[in-house]
Amino acid sequence: MNLLDHFNYYVVITLMMVGFYIIMARNNLVKKVIGLNIFQAAVILMYVTMGRVHDGTAPILADGPDVVYSNPLPQVLMLTAIVVGVATTALGLALVVRIQENYGTIEEDEIRALEDAS
Amino acid sequence: MSAETATDFSAHLPALAVMVPLMTAPLVVIFRNSKVAFGLSLAAAWSVFGMILKTLMLTLEHGGWVYELGGWKAPIGIVYNVDTVAAFVMLIVSGIGALVLSYAPMSVAREIPENRQTLFYSAFLLAMTGLLGMTITGDAFNVFVFLEISSLASYTLVAMGSSRNGFTAAYRYLIMGAIGGTFILIGIGLMYMMTGTLNMADLAERLPEVAHTRTIMASFAFVIVGAGLKLALWPMHTWLPNAYTYAPSVASAFISATGTKVMVYVMLRFVFGIYGTEFAFTELSLGLPFAVLGLGGIYAASTAAIFQTNFKRLLAYSSVGQIGYIVLGMSLATVGGLAAAILHLFNHAIMKAGLFMAAGHINHQVGSVRLADLEGIGRKMPITMGLIAIGGAGLIGVPLTVGFVSKWVLISALAEQDLWWVVGLALASSLLAVAYIWRFVEVAWIREPAPALEHVTEVPFWLWGPTAVMMTLSIVFGVWGAGTTEVAMEAARILLGVAA
Numbered sequence: 211m212n213l214l215d216h217f218n219y220y221v222v223i224t225l226m227m228v229g230f231y232i233i234m235a236r237n238n239l240v241k242k243v244i245g246l247n248i249f250q251a252a253v254i255l256m257y258v259t260m261g262r263v264h265d266g267t268a269p270i271l272a273d274g275p276d277v278v279y280s281n282p283l284p285q286v287l288m289l290t291a292i293v294v295g296v297a298t299t300a301l302g303l304a305l306v307v308r309i310q311e312n313y314g315t316i317e318e319d320e321i322r323a324l325e326d327a328s
Numbered sequence: 329m330s331a332e333t334a335t336d337f338s339a340h341l342p343a344l345a346v347m348v349p350l351m352t353a354p355l356v357v358i359f360r361n362s363k364v365a366f367g368l369s370l371a372a373a374w375s376v377f378g379m380i381l382k383t384l385m386l387t388l389e390h391g392g393w394v395y396e397l398g399g400w401k402a403p404i405g406i407v408y409n410v411d412t413v414a415a416f417v418m419l420i421v422s423g424i425g426a427l428v429l430s431y432a433p434m435s436v437a438r439e440i441p442e443n444r445q446t447l448f449y450s451a452f453l454l455a456m457t458g459l460l461g462m463t464i465t466g467d468a469f470n471v472f473v474f475l476e477i478s479s480l481a482s483y484t485l486v487a488m489g490s491s492r493n494g495f496t497a498a499y500r501y502l503i504m505g506a507i508g509g510t511f512i513l514i515g516i517g518l519m520y521m522m523t524g525t526l527n528m529a530d531l532a533e534r535l536p537e538v539a540h541t542r543t544i545m546a547s548f549a550f551v552i553v554g555a556g557l558k559l560a561l562w563p564m565h566t567w568l569p570n571a572y573t574y575a576p577s578v579a580s581a582f583i584s585a586t587g588t589k590v591m592v593y594v595m596l597r598f599v600f601g602i603y604g605t606e607f608a609f610t611e612l613s614l615g616l617p618f619a620v621l622g623l624g625g626i627y628a629a630s631t632a633a634i635f636q637t638n639f640k641r642l643l644a645y646s647s648v649g650q651i652g653y654i655v656l657g658m659s660l661a662t663v664g665g666l667a668a669a670i671l672h673l674f675n676h677a678i679m680k681a682g683l684f685m686a687a688g689h690i691n692h693q694v695g696s697v698r699l700a701d702l703e704g705i706g707r708k709m710p711i712t713m714g715l716i717a718i719g720g721a722g723l724i725g726v727p728l729t730v731g732f733v734s735k736w737v738l739i740s741a742l743a744e745q746d747l748w749w750v751v752g753l754a755l756a757s758s759l760l761a762v763a764y765i766w767r768f769v770e771v772a773w774i775r776e777p778a779p780a781l782e783h784v785t786e787v788p789f790w791l792w793g794p795t796a797v798m799m800t801l802s803i804v805f806g807v808w809g810a811g812t813t814e815v816a817m818e819a820a821r822i823l824l825g826v827a828a
Contacts, residue, residue, distance in 0.1 A: 230507075233503060233507065239499060242503060246503065246506055246507075249507070249510060250506075250510055253510055253513055253514055253517070256514070256517055257517050260517065260520070260521045284517075284520070287469055290469075290473055291472075291513060294472075294473070294476045294480075294509075297476075297480055298476070298480065298502065298506050301480060301483055301484065301502060302499065302502050302503070302506075305483075305487060305495055305498055305499045305502065306499065308487070308495045309492075309495045309496060309499060312492035312495060313492065313496075321496055325493060325496065
C-alpha cells in the first residue's frame with residue numbers, strides 16, 4: 211500500500227483540524243466563520259474522494275461498454291451540503307454584522323467583557 | 329398497512345405533515361402582514377397536529393409502514409419510516425408547536441418589531457418542518473438536511489429576541505450547531521463509505537458485516553459527539569443557556585421543548601436502529617459513559633440552576649439537567665430504560681414548554697425575567713404563578729404530575745438492573761430541583777411586592793389560556809400515566825427489536 215494512495219484523506223484531515231483550530235482559538239468572529247468554512251470544505255472533499263472509482267471517469271454517459279464511472283451520488287450529496295454551508299455562512303456573517311452594530315466590536319473577549327458589565 | 333393501502337389517503341399523512349409547514353413558510357412571507365401570518369401558521373400547525381394524531385392511531389392499530397416519496401423504491405428513492413416511535417415524537421413536536429403558536433400573537437407583538445413578525449412566523453414554521461422531517465425520514469442523509477433546516481431556523485428565532493445578547497447567543501449557537509451538524513455528516517459519510525447505502529434499514533442490515541472496521545467505529549464516534557452537541561449533552565451544553573435565555577418567549581418555549589428532544593430521538597434512531605444495541609453497548613460499552621454524563625449533567629446543571637439570577641436561564645439550566653435523566657435512561661439499553669427516556673422526552677417537553685410560556689407572561693407584564701425584578705410578583709399575577717407552581721412540581725417529580733411518572737419508570741428500570749446506588753443518586757437529585765424551584769417561589773411569593781411592580785396585573789386570557797392547557801396536560805398525563813407509559817414501552821420495544 212502506497213502512502214500516496216491516501217493523499218486526499220491526509221488533506222481532508224489537515225483541513226479539518228486547521229478549520230477546527232481556527233474556530234476554537236480565534237477571537238475574531240469573522241475568522242471563526244472562515245474556520246467553519248474550511249472545516250466544512252474538508253468534509254466536502256472527503257465525500258467527493260470516497261466516490262472516486264479507480265480509473266473511473268466523470269459520470270457522464272459515454273460510448274463503449276467498458277467505461278468505468280466514478281460514483282456520482284456523493285457529489286450530488288455535497289451539492290446539498292454546499293448549499294447548507296452557504297446558508298450557515300450567510301446567517302453567521304449577518305449575525306456578526308448585528309453584533310458589530312450593537313457592541314461596536316467583533317472580538318469575542320471584548321464582547322464578553324461588555325456582556326459581563328451589563 | 330402496506331402496498332395495497334398505499335393509495336389510501338391516510339398513508340400520505342406523514343409526508344403531508346412535513347409538506348404543509350414547509351409550504352406555508354414562504355406563503356407567510358409573501359403576505360407581509362403579521363395577522364395573516366399568524367392565522368396561516370396557526371391553521372398549518374393545528375392541521376399538522378391532526379394529521380399526526382391520525383397517523384399515531386393508525387400505527388398503534390396496524391403497525392408502521394414505509395412511505396415511498398414519489399413512489400420511488402427504497403435504495404434509489406427516499407422513504408419515510410412511519411412507526412409508533414416516530415409518530416409519537418412528531419405528535420410532541422406538532423402538539424407543542426400548535427399550542428405555543430396559539431399563545432404567540434400577544435407575546436410576539438410585545439417582543440418583536442412589527443416588520444419582522446411575519447419572518448418570525450416563517451422561521452417558526454421552518455423549524456417545525458425540520459424537526460418533523462428529521463423524525464420521520466428513513467434516509468440518513470435526509471436527517472442531515474432536515475437537521476440543518478431546523479437548526480438554521482432556530483438560530484434565526486434566537487436572534488430575534490429584543491436584547492443585544494440575543495445576537496451573541498445565536499452566534500455561539502450557530503458555531504456549535506454547525507460543528508455538531510458537520511460531525512453527523514462526517515459520521516454518515518463514513519458509514520456510506522463502508523456500506524454504499526444511505527437508507528437506514530439497509531444500513532442496519534449491512535453494518536454488522538463491517539462493524540469491526542475502524543471506519544465504522546470512527547463514524548459512531550462522530551455521530552454520537554455530533555448528536556450530543558446538538559442535544560446539549562453535558563458538558564457540551566454551553567450554547568444552550570444563553571440561547572434559551574435571550575430568545576423571544578415563544579421561541580424559547582418551542583425550541584426548548586422540541587429541539588433537543590428530537591435530537592435525542594435521532595440519537596436513539598442511530599444508536600439502536602442503525603448501529604444496533606450489541607455494537608453500541610456490548611462492544612463499545614456506551615452504557616457507562618452515558619450513565620456518567622447523564623448523572624454528571626443532572627448534578628452539575630441542576631446545581632448551576634440554583635445560582636441563576638435570571639428565571640429563563642434557571643429554566644435553561646434545568647433543561648440541561650432534565651436531559652441528563654433522558655440520557656441516563658438511554659444508558660441502560662433495556663426496554664424499561666428506553667421507555668423512561670422516551671416518556672421523559674414527552675413529559676419534559678410539556679413541562680418546559682409550559683414553564684417558558686409562563687416566563688413569557690412575566691416578560692409581557694414586567695418586561696424582565698430577572699429574579700431581582702420579580703420580588704412579590706406572585707401576589708400580582710396569581711394565575712401565572714399557579715401555573716409555574718404546577719410546572720415546578722413536575723420538574724421536582726411530585727406525584728400526580730408528569731415528572732413523577734417518568735421518574736417512576738426510570739427508577740423502576742434502574743432497580744430492575746440492581747443499580748441501587750444510581751437509584752439513590754437519581755432520587756437525591758430531585759432535591760436540587762426543589763432548591764431551584766424554591767428559589768423562584770421564595771422571591772415571587774414570600775417577599776413583599778416591590779414598589780416597581782405596583783401596577784402589574786395578570787396577563788389576559790389569550791396568554792394564560794394556552795399555558796393553562798399545557799399545564800393541565802401535565803396533570804392529565806401525570807394522573808393517567810399508564811397510557812403514555814404503554815406507548816413509550818411499545819416505542820422502546822420497536823427500537824430494541826424485542827417482541828412484546
